[in-house]
Amino acid sequence: MSVTEVTVHVNREAANTLAPAATALETSESFTLLLDGHETPAHVHCRLEGDLGRIASLDGSNYYIEPGTVTPVPIAVDTGGIDRPVDGHLEVVTGYGSESVSIDVTVLPGPPNVDVDESLAKPARSEPDPTTLERGLDRVPGAIGFEPATLGVLALGVVAIGIAALTTATIGGPVATAGMAIVLVGTVVALFLLVR
Template identity: 70%
Template sequence: MSGTEVAVHVNRGAAEALEATSGTLETSASFSVLLYGHETPAHVHCRLDGDLERIASLGESNYYVEPETVTRVPVTVVADAIDRPVDGRLEVLTGYGSESVSIAVTVEPGPPGVDVDESLAEPTRSEPEPTAFDRAVDRCSAVTAVEPATLVVLALGAVAVGVAGVTTATIGGPVATAGLGIVGGGVLVALFLLLQ
């Protein structure tokens, strides 16, 4: 049921009185008539007239409206079955037809329907298989899930080993080689302690 509604006041100010808040209604969907009861109870009859009868229907046609209550009258409209506007009237009667109010209703065609088949539920393309490089990166990222500070210490250790290696190659001799071993051992010990 759409949010479109039209209100009719029943027995407001006088017995067997009807008063619609609007004389026209344009819609492209189902709507409701709200019967507002006032001073005395009433039997109200609703009917559709004109071409509106072809595309709309009432659940019931007779309603008992008590004072100080609101009675909802659903009007079901099938607007997707039409391709041009349909005009008609909704009539609300009381007092065995002695009092009536008529509301001109225009039903516009609804938006075109969309056919959905089961192929839309299937993915149109699957995820590509990861390459060997992607798998290696995933493994490395899982292994190297360490804190940034550890990575900084590791980088500085690599620089220290590089400088010690260049120095050993340039100067040569057993002292330079021993210095390279000490720097390399220190970096390994620091790395071991950080990863624990």
């Protein structure tokens, strides 16, 4: 956020003199009046005039300015309730009212407020939502007690045993029967190792 400032030189040329660095300020946020002390100390009074006093406020109104010092005067501005520019004046007075300067201030409406709820703090999903088939497959292991890898080996084992059974029935003979037995034992051993 940028800091908006306006400077008024106090007693730069002679006692009880004020010299603003700018005579107008346009802002949409709070700003700071810098009272820059020069030759002699001074008492300075600050006030907000016009509609500016409706949306802005000063921490204090009276300041003692030492020579060679800069005294910041924060001016809080609330743009939340405005929808068009608000004009007013920042008046700086010294010498018990004998010297004063007025700085024209225009406050512009700020950016619109954005409501932020708790869902913004949650990280966005980096993966797409699972499909119906994936959700169904995720539920199956919990229902029957096996992991997906175990179910995959079981499914391949059933397919291998089915192919071995068809081969044995078609070809026949002791070699085909031995091949079927090897496939059956291999499937059982693989399942045993995964379940264990």
